[in-house]
Every structure is written in structure tokens, then in C-alpha cells.
Amino acid sequence: MIYFDNAATSWPKPPSVAAAVQEQLAQAGGNPGRSGHRLSIAAARLVEEAREALACLFQVEDPSRIAFAPNATHALNLALYALLRPGDRVVTTSMEHNAVMRPLRHLETRGVGVSCVRCETDGSIDLGAVEEALRPGARLLVTTHASNVTGTIMPIGALAALAPRYGARVVVDAAQTAGASPIEVEALGVDVLAFTGHKGLFGPTGTGGLYVRQGVDLQPLVRGGTGSDSAREIQPDFMPDALESGTINVTGIAGLGAGVQFLDDVGIEAVRAHECALAVRFIAGVGAVPGVVVHGPADPASRCGIVSFTVSGASPSEVGLLLDEQFGILARTGLHCAPAAHRTIGTFPDGTIRFSFGWFNTAGEVDTAVGAVREIAAWSARKRPDIQWTV
């Protein structure tokens, strides 16, 4: 079996992640920040170690500026609903995932103006177009760091420099890049960075969070027990407790901490180089196959380890089925929860086949996949293209 769906969730995880989960359940099973006995302290220690490891990864000086959340979607919802009010304008890109688009379309019904900057067909963004969209004034600029469809990397440094000139804060969706690309979030000047734990950071599902820049106060989406300030009936206003109500996912975060440690051991630059090399190898391999079209930027420096492609005459779901059943290659097909991105690159409504490479993939697996795609393209070319299925 060949797993090329790391953009959905990374697999396999390093063995140390499973070990950390097991160890937490067995040895550190208290409720962190609540009881104060040894098991509670052991659990709290695991959570704070993970927070510190993340602060180190994102080059954040004060770890308390990082709050945990169940995933990047929760983190993004928190940021968007906290920062946008009726009458505000928000600028975003046409490459966004529904984790950004759906909250924004909902906020639009509540009187928030949404300006969506149309990207190029390779997913790249024109800074001039962003500036035009910001010019009338905007409360917020929200952008993905890398498209989950094409792998196109957005120039978040330039965007974060541009936005404040027009009074806008900057929220970055780093679901695809946290752990896959170095992000020095404070140096970049980003206000809020949302990340997920179960992709590039090798943690279990149900983990993630957000960095919030000092001086930016976000109202929580959820209020409740934090273990702190317990005599008062109002929510604490300090980070991270303000944004972390209810017992946190200690088990998952223990695994996430081990995942970030693994990443630190191998080196994030090495991960980026490996995943890019696999993407480049695959693109070169299928480049010579008639009927195969690769979407996204031509320049490898502008993409992460995600490659979307289509096969002439075959629907992405057919290709996905054949890859799985005949070749044991697991990929994600269709629209990838990003309809706007597919409209932008011209692949709506059928979508694409997406290969997303990870640290544990090999060049040999990529070569096998190139052979499989070649066979499927040849199969498709032999069929009548107008008959997709029989009824």
C-alpha cells in the first residue's frame, strides 16, 4: 500500500507518537490545571511541553500566545468570528478551503463584506490585486499559506507587510504548511496563525491550535471552566486560558508533542526538501504521459508537497478507484473541500486527483505511482470518452 494522502492527514505517524499517547493514558492521566495532585501535574506538564515545542517551532517568544483547539477549522472560526463585526470588510483569496470560506459566507449574511481576490490558474496571487482589494479599507486579510488543492505557496510575508498599511489584520491558515515549511510567525508579522496537529506535525487527529500575536485579544467562541480564576463567573481574559475552556485533549496533545519533537529531530528543512523532491519527481515522471495534466505552479519553490492532476477522458473518481483497487495507491479525489480553488484553476465541478507526499514516502513509491498513472491514462485513451458509465 502506498499512502499519498498526507494533506488529509499524515500517515504513518512516528512510533514515538503512539508511545506518547499510551504513556499519557497510563502515567499522566489526570486533568491538567485542575486538581493539583501528581497526575494532574503530570498531565499539565505534557500540555505545556507541547506548547513550548510549538512555540519553538513557530519562533514564538511567549508560549502562552499559543492556544490549543481541536483542529485548524475551530481555530479559524475562532479568529474570524472574533475579528469580524457587521459592517467590516474582509479580503481573502479564491484558493481558500471551506474552513475559511464557509465561516466567511456565514459572516456575510450577518453584514460582513467579503472581497475574494481571484488567483491565477496556477493558484498564485497577484499582490497588486490584493492591494486593490485592501485599498477601500478592510478589517482583515485572511489567506491560506499553501493551497490544499495545488500546493501553491502564498507570499505570507509580503501579504502581512501589505495589510497593516490599509488597517487590516492578518490571519493565516497554515493547515498544510505547519511542519512542512518553516514559519517564523512573529518575524513575518502575522496576527493569527491557525494550525492543525494531525498533518505535518504528526500528531493525532483532534489536535491543533492557533498563535495569537501579543496585543491582539480574541473573544472566545466557547466559555467555561479553565481551572484558573475559579472564584469568578466570568471568563479569564489572559492567554491561553481565555481560549481553552473545558478539559483539553491531553491524550492527543501528548502525541502532538512527540510529533513536534520528531520533526525537530529530523529538521523541518529536511522535511520540506524531501517532500518537494518527491513532488518534482512525480511531476517530471507524469509530464511525459499523454493525457495527464498537472495543475499548480511550474516553479518547485512555489509549491509544497501537494500535486493535483487530471487524466484526459477519465473522471477523478474513476482514477482514484483504479489507483486504490488496482495499484494500492491511496489518494484523495474530487473537490477537496475547496470549491473556489477548483473554480480558480478550472477543474470545477469534477475536481482533480491529489497526491500529497509526506516524510515517510519514498522515491520508489513515486516511481511506482508514475507507472500506475501511465497505465490508467492508456486505459482511458482506449475508452470512448463520452461514455463515463452505463445506465
Place this chain on the structure above:
Amino acid sequence: MDGLISFFASHHAIRAEVVLKRHAHAARLVPGPRELSPNCGVALRFEYARRDEVLALLARHRVRIDGVHVYEPRTDDWTAGLARR
């Protein structure tokens, strides 16, 4: 299997497979063909000849479905295609 049921969410598809298999029906989860349904990622193949029985069973177990289709994907000839070459 020449029938296909599409669903609004994969939660329903997984439940439908469990129900059909428990009642000795042929059933197999496959990636949902976009030509038939824009919804969830998974669909369920079944024997179209037993359509009425299958739909009654799913209704009785309150499994919500999107649509029912006669469906024989052309990918079924893959093995035959390999043999021809």
C-alpha cells in the same frame, strides 16, 4: 453489483453497509462518482435487482440516502482490459 446508492454524508454510507451486510446483501463502499452525486466521498454498490428490499431495509433502519442509480462503472473492465493486452 450493478446498483449504486449515494448519500449526503459518509456517516450514512457506513451505516448502510453495516445494515445491508447484516442482512446478507452484497454491498461494497466505493468512492462516490461525481457524475451522480456532488455529496460525500463514499457511495455503496449493491445488487439493483434487490432494490426494493434494500431500500425498505435502509428506511426501516432510518439510514438517509441521496439517490439510487443503476451503475456499472467502466472501471469494472480494468481486469478484462489487462487480460486483453
